[in-house]
Amino acid sequence: KLWGFPGIWEVPNVHPLFVHFPVALLPVALLFYAVGIFRDSAAFLIGGRVCLYVIGAAGSLTVYTGVTAKKSIRFSPRIGPMVVRHQALGLYILVLSVLLIIWSFFQADNMPVARIGFILVLLLDNLLALQTSDIGSRIVYVEDAAAKKPGK
Numbered sequence: 617k618l619w620g621f622p623g624i625w626e627v628p629n630v631h632p633l634f635v636h637f638p639v640a641l642l643p644v645a646l647l648f649y650a651v652g653i654f655r656d657s658a659a660f661l662i663g664g665r666v667c668l669y670v671i672g673a674a675g676s677l678t679v680y681t682g683v684t685a686k687k688s689i690r691f692s693p694r695i696g697p698m699v700v701r702h703q704a705l706g707l708y709i710l711v712l713s714v715l716l717i718i719w720s721f722f723q724a725d726n727m728p729v730a731r732i733g734f735i736l737v738l739l740l741d742n743l744l745a746l747q748t749s750d751i752g753s754r755i756v757y758v759e760d761a762a763a764k765k766p767g768k
Contacts, residue, residue, distance in 0.1 A: 628762055629685035637674035638709065639749055641667045642742045649738060653731045661726040668717050675710045682706055689761040698755050705748035712741040 624630060645667035652660030682703060689695070716738055720728055728734040756762045 628688035629681065631678070631681040631685040632756075634674055634678045634681050635749075635752070638671045638678055638713070639745055641671050641674070642709075642713075642738075642745050645671060646735070646738050646742050649728075649735060653727065653735060656727070658726045661728075665720050665726075668713065668720055671713050672710075672717050675713050679706050679710050689755070691761070692759065695755060695759050695761050698751055698759070699761075702748055702751040702755060705744055705751070709741055709744050709748065712737060712744070716741065 624633070645664045648660045648664030648667060651657060652662075652664055686699060686703075689699070691699070716734070719734055719737075722729040
């Protein structure tokens with residue numbers, strides 16, 4: 617069956633359905649803010665801010681579904697430390713994203729205060745997202761932790 621979202625009912629957890637939003641939107645927010653800051657473009661700055669809001673909402677769902685996903689994966693001595701690191705990085709990303717959302721309220725003409733610092737924190741958030749994505753993909757695809765458990 618290819619239509620009707622059967623995967624929601626077949627996959628061991630729904631974490632992958634949410635994780636792609638913040639992972640995709642973080643670089644877009646960085647691009648929008650970088651262009652907006654260096655070209656003094658209100659439209660790009662507003663676009664970056666909207667991306668941050670969606671990242672905050674989707675990131676919250678991502679962290680929640682990630683925490684609940686721990687119950688559905690197969691643990692091994694190799695997977696345990698990877699899951700702990702992946703979860704910690706996910707929380708750091710969410711905290712930094714919320715900090716950036718709050719920071720975005722301190723502005724003049726849509727330009728964030730301490731704009732270079734803002735861009736650097738957003739860049740750090742992107743790097744953390746890349747790192748946690750790497751770990752998450754290794755957990756799922758290399759270690760096969762999300763494979764269906766026998767008998768399920």
